[in-house]
Amino acid sequence: xxxxxxxxxxxxxxxxxxxxxxxxxxxxxxGDASVSKRVQPLDVDAFRNLIDPTEREYLRSRxxxxxxxxxxxxxxxxxxxxVQVAGRNAAVLVxxxxxxxxxxxxxxxxxxxxxxDGALLLRRNAAFALLKIYIAxxxxxxxxxxxxxxxxxxQLNGAAMLLGRLQNPAEPVRISAR
Amino acid sequence: xxxxxxxxxxxxxxxxxxxxxxxxxxxWLRGLRRQxxxxxxxxxxxxxxxxxxxxxDVIPSxxxxxxxxxxxxxLSVETFVKFVAIGEIFxxxxxxxxxxxxxxxxxxxxxxxxxxxxxxxxxxxSPGDSxxxxxxxxxxLELTVYIVESGLVLFIFxxxxxxxxxxxRVSFGILVGYGVSSCVHLSLWAIMTNAAPTAHxxxxxxFVNMATFHVTVLIWYYFLLVPAQRSRxxxxxxxxxxxxxxxxxxxxxxxxxxxxNEWNRELERLIHQ
Numbered sequence: 434x435x436x437x438x439x440x441x442x443x444x445x446x447x448x449x450x451x452x453x454x455x456x457x458x459x460x461x462x463x464g465d466a467s468v469s470k471r472v473q474p475l476d477v478d479a480f481r482n483l484i485d486p487t488e489r490e491y492l493r494s495r496x497x498x499x500x501x502x503x504x505x506x507x508x509x510x511x512x513x514x515x516v517q518v519a520g521r522n523a524a525v526l527v528x529x530x531x532x533x534x535x536x537x538x539x540x541x542x543x544x545x546x547x548x549x550d551g552a553l554l555l556r557r558n559a560a561f562a563l564l565k566i567y568i569a570x571x572x573x574x575x576x577x578x579x580x581x582x583x584x585x586x587x588q589l590n591g592a593a594m595l596l597g598r599l600q601n602p603a604e605p606v607r608i609s610a611r
Numbered sequence: 612x613x614x615x616x617x618x619x620x621x622x623x624x625x626x627x628x629x630x631x632x633x634x635x636x637x638x639w640l641r642g643l644r645r646q647x648x649x650x651x652x653x654x655x656x657x658x659x660x661x662x663x664x665x666x667x668d669v670i671p672s673x674x675x676x677x678x679x680x681x682x683x684x685x686l687s688v689e690t691f692v693k694f695v696a697i698g699e700i701f702x703x704x705x706x707x708x709x710x711x712x713x714x715x716x717x718x719x720x721x722x723x724x725x726x727x728x729x730x731x732x733x734x735x736x737s738p739g740d741s742x743x744x745x746x747x748x749x750x751x752l753e754l755t756v757y758i759v760e761s762g763l764v765l766f767i768f769x770x771x772x773x774x775x776x777x778x779x780r781v782s783f784g785i786l787v788g789y790g791v792s793s794c795v796h797l798s799l800w801a802i803m804t805n806a807a808p809t810a811h812x813x814x815x816x817x818f819v820n821m822a823t824f825h826v827t828v829l830i831w832y833y834f835l836l837v838p839a840q841r842s843r844x845x846x847x848x849x850x851x852x853x854x855x856x857x858x859x860x861x862x863x864x865x866x867x868x869x870x871x872n873e874w875n876r877e878l879e880r881l882i883h884q
Contacts, residue, residue, distance in 0.1 A: 436737060440758070440801035447765045448794035454772045455787050527775045534777070546707070553774050554710035560773075 473518045480515045483508055505573035513566045520559030523552040615814050616669075623821035624665050627828045632658035634831060643781070643835070649699035650785055653692040660685035679745045686749060690756050693789070697760070700786050701767055704778045711774060722766045723759070730758035737804045747804070754800040761793035784834020792827040796820060 482488060489508075493501050526548060533545025612619055635654030638644060644651050667673045667681045705715040734755045739747030764786060771778060799816045802808060808816065 434806050436733065437801045437805035440733070440754075440805075441798045444761060444794045444797040444801070447761050447797075448791065451765060451768050451787070451790040451794065454768045455783070455790075458772075458783075524775045527777070531777045549777070550708050550710045553708050553776070556774055557711055557714055 473521060475515060475518050475522065480512075480519075483512050483515065502573040506570055509566050509570050509573065513563060516559050516562050516566065520556050520563075523555040523559065526552040527556070613815060613818055615817070620818065620821075621665075623818065623825060624668075625662065627821070627825040628658040628661035628665070630825075630828045630832070631661075634828065634835065637836060641836075646703075647696075647699065647781070647785075649692065649696040653689075653696040656692050657689045660688050676745065679743075679749060682749050683745070683752075686752055686756070690752075693756075693760065694763075696785070697763055697767075697789060700782045703782045704767070704771060704776055708776065711776070715770060718770070719763070719766060723763060726759045726762040729762075730755040733758060738807075740804050740807065750800065750804050754797070754804050757793050757797035757800055760789065761797050764790040764793060780834055780839050784831060787834070788827040788830040791830065792823055795823040 489505070492504055496504060530545045530548040530552070533541050533548070536542045536545065614620065631654050635651055635658065638647060638651050638654065664678075664681055664685050667678045673681075701715070701719055705712050734751040737751055737754065740750055741747040767786060768790065770776070799820055803813060803816055
């Protein structure tokens with residue numbers, strides 16, 4: 434009887450999750466959720482500083498062991514926040530690039546596919562990086578690399594710009610300094 | 612009304628299988644056979660085995676032992692093609708994206724293996740509902756299959772939800788059908804194999820099982836045969852997110868133009884900050 438109850442609870446929860454995901458995707462009401470509202474700005478320079486190994490080595494050489502570990506934990510918490518934001522922004526990109534897949538223009542469709550691929554890769558890497566960061570919080574001496582996340586994010590920006598240009602050539606995107 | 616071999620009983624046993632067979636034919640006629648060969652095989656084989664089982668139930672010359680042998684055979688065939696069909700849907704959703712297709716394959720294989728071991732263990736510790744091994748074995752196999760099926764479908768839904776992977780209307784509909792059916796069937800088989808229900812309760816559970824299968828077939832009809840709504844307002848705020856629809860998830864490029872421009876402006880701002 435206990436086993437039956439456990440299985441019924443598990444099946445009910447699974448059904449709720451499946452229906453919840455189905456309805457949330459089918460009836461997504463974004464309201465006035467424009468891109469500027471849904472995308473969280475990411476300070477790329479600050480992120481670069483956080484993951485810079487020389488910065489970490491500098492702190493290690495200057496601070497006593499216990500203090501270094503405390504500072505490193507704080508840096509890891511900040512790093513986790515940045516990685517989460519990068520992952521969320523990648524998800525926004527996946528949603529937005531879906532329209533490009535329907536394009537009759539082969540270049541646009543290919544650019545959209547590449548953008549989605551890049552965004553999915555970033556999201557996957559973000560999940561692994563978060564796992565590493567949480568492990569590193571327990572062992573702050575461990576040298577974990579989050580550089581792929583930053584590189585992936587920067588590449589993603591380029592892919593999104595390319596898709597935007599292909600979708601609307603009349604309005605070129607400026608990515609060089611103004 | 613709620614008795615074995617009543618009109619409703621016969622209807623719920625025969626109608627969903629006839630409908631599923633007809634769906635298989637429609638899938639073939641609509642040219643979806645190349646896209647969904649495994650689901651087509653499932654629709655045809657599952658409905659034929661369901662109807663054969665019904666025939667074995669009502670034909671007096673078929674002995675009880677032979678009925679359960681047919682049940683075993685039917686269940687084995689249906690299980691095999693069902694998991695191939697779920698694998699087919701998984702491939703449709705994840706294979707187009709190189710960045711996660713490998714991860715998806717590895718993770719779904721790992722989850723599948725864990726589910727098989729877990730389900731086998733749970734079946735082994737279940738008391739069963741009959742002293743005859745032929746009968747209790749068939750019911751425990753049902754339980755095992757639904758544990759693995761619901762776990763796999765749930766895992767695919769979670770993967771899609773995490774990655775926000777675009778998926779087409781057909782894949783979504785088929786997977787929703789499998790999800791609903793496996794979760795309801797799992798609950799009922801869990802009671803039937805572990806809680807020793809009375810004969811009347813067992814009959815009620817059979818009705819619910821058959822009704823759930825009927826609903827599942829209707830869900831598949833809706834998603835495979837009814838075209839997605841195309842009329843979408845052009846306001847960018849309605850295009851920023853979308854649910855499952857025709858490949859690639861609906862919306863013309865023009866619909867998304869405004870949103871993409873907005874995104875580009877936002878990216879420029881991010882890069883220059």
